[in-house]
Amino acid sequence: MYGGEAARIPQREPTFRRMIREEARAFADRYIAPRTVEFEESRRVPRELIRALADSGYLAGPRKAVGAAGISMSEFGVLNEELARASASVQSLVTVHTMATFGIAQGGEGIHDELVRCLVRGDKIAAFALTEPGAGSDASAVATVAVKSGDGYVLNGEKCWVTYGQLADVYLVIAKVAGASAAFVVPRACDGVIVGPSPPLSALRASMQAHIRLVDVVVPAKSLVGRVGLGVSHIAGSALMHGRYCVAWASVGIAQLALEASANHATARLQAATRLSDHQLVRRLLTEAYADVETARLMCERAGRAHDTADPRAADDTLLAKYVASRAAVRVAEAARQILGARGFIEGSDVERCCRDARALEVVEGPTEVLQDLIGARVAGKYAH
């Protein structure tokens, strides 16, 4: 794991760390929220915003992943919540960039230290390329192959839905070497890396998904991250766990925004001289949404604490947090749409975007049913006599 000196990473005063929510909220209110619709419509996030995220240290990830200079996992979670409250598309850059950085850092042995430092500073952007047309939830079905050739490897294959793949400088690519899974650092500039936009998605519209073809891409041996055989189990596995943590907190951010929109509208809107918020059934919707948001945030906080204290339950708590929070966000967003009536369907409005984005978070980093499979198996093992 990378633990070296992190040159030029923005350093934080201790009091500043405690203020991460206020700081991230101020950043999001200033640089993101006023332009969220513009980003969605143009289906891209501008470079200057990415630079601002990097200069604020938001692309550095938590210190658990990248060494002593980062913030705690708990603080990192709050950062993700606040960014997603303004734009889940923008927040998803933090997810995939830090996932890829974490995955590359897991390779150890110092080979990728310079690249990791670069990624931590946000001087380069990384994306995570696991999914293929024939391999989604089942990562073991990856068909991209890497063949040993001289001092390096030759990669061939196809990757899809790579978030921020359209602008990334480098990809963490999961492939197979003689049938065993392996992870490789593949610079976008390599000959044979052909990057195009994915079919436009209705959710996370500004997150610049790419379809990537690798045609006889030659990389040096040091591009291998860790060892052959560890690609899915260790490198992608660690990255996905990190990604689930980010997505869980992003779900809380979306749900929080939808809850605020619901409360604002229910309080302001009069029908037949009665405020919507004076109807008991509307209050029930608000109560359930509030309970969902608070429960999801508590689950995320518990996972953050487990990571920060190296508690062995961190992985299980993260799975559960992602499961609970992503489902909660869908319910809260749909409740908001119900409370807003026709206004909840205005294209590009906060609530309409929340409904779309929340649904996507139930699919990424492990669809709900896959998480049910994993969590259910653990529950059976834990409580069976």
Ligand SMILES: Cc1cc2nc3c(=O)[nH]c(=O)nc-3n(C[C@H](O)[C@H](O)[C@H](O)COP(=O)(O)OP(=O)(O)OC[C@H]3O[C@@H](n4cnc5c(N)ncnc54)[C@H](O)[C@@H]3O)c2cc1C
């Ligand atoms: C917005 C967005 C961003 C993405 N970004 C990235 C990225 O950056 N990098 C990347 O590599 N990929 C990315 N993906 C791909 C994402 O990881 C896959 O969509 C996800 O793994 C599911 O794979 P799939 O779409 O092929 O669906 P499938 O694997 O075909 O599954 C479809 C559905 O079948 C059900 N299902 C599947 N397996 C099981 C099971 N074992 N038990 C029960 N039910 C099951 C689930 O309901 C699932 O939703 C992204 C996807 C989206 C939507």
